[in-house]
Amino acid sequence: MKEIPGIIRPELQQLPQVKDRMTFLYLERCKLNRRDSAIEVIDDDGTVDIPAAAISVLMLGPGSSITHRAMELIGDAGVTVIWVGEHGVRYYASGRPLTKRAGLLLQQAKLVSNQRSHLAVVRKMYAIRFPSEDVSKLTLQQLRGREGSRVREIYRKLSKQYDVSWSGREYNPEDFFESNAVNQALSAGHVCLYGLAHAVIVALGCSPGLGFVHVGHELSFVYDLADLYKAEVTIPIAFEAASQDLPDLPAYVRRKTRDAMVEKHILERMIHDLHYLLADEGEEAGEEESVVYLWDNIRDTVPNATSYRMGDTS
16 A cells, blocks of 8 residues: 555545546555445555545555455446556456447447458557658558567667666566566556556447457457557666666556656546547547437437337438
């Protein structure tokens, strides 16, 4: 609980939108319960109440336990809960969307299911990475090669800047300490970024598994979205952290990542970029006004809660 300074029994107001929330909180060796509309956190240092509607991601580390009542509140507030290992290398997440509409999910499914629109979204992702270049004519293989070159150059530059040896991204999910310091720092930072991306995707009602660059994994879209920000957030932090002799490297990286997310407005940018990626060409993706429609094979959808007559097409 040492990473949540200043949170003392606040009053809950109207549920904020996901863009208004904090990024994430990391807790370990504590018990979580529910006190009215707040998450009560108890450890050896005392008790604090955290407003569930004010956070996006709750990371629970070793020694933490949570009651059914607390999970009920967290689910209603749309918070993504991540159970992480001692060093945050692996995690399990769950949550409920803040939105009650399925417009973005349907748009995501439509775009990922068509090869042309699928590739168009991939190009948008690379366009975010290369804002000064025209990538509209590049093939998928060329885009992948450009991204590989860009990332290798970033690693080389940071390796030289911080005097940290770099021989590639090497880590064992089963053994955190098997890798060197910079790879440990990358793992600790990336899991924070993945958690925030997962929370944004779920909060907006999209599917974490329907990815465009990454496919075939339950978190494919999480990796897609998080990859847009690694070069400016987690990778520099990892090299800077690895250049020091730190007593608790993962904790240091988590705090630095959290501060960078706030400073660079990563949460707001993720929301904006997700809408941009899922928008049709020349349009802006948004939510539909009604929550429930009826499917129609001629007009796509018709209003719900309407009494239709035989042959009625109005």
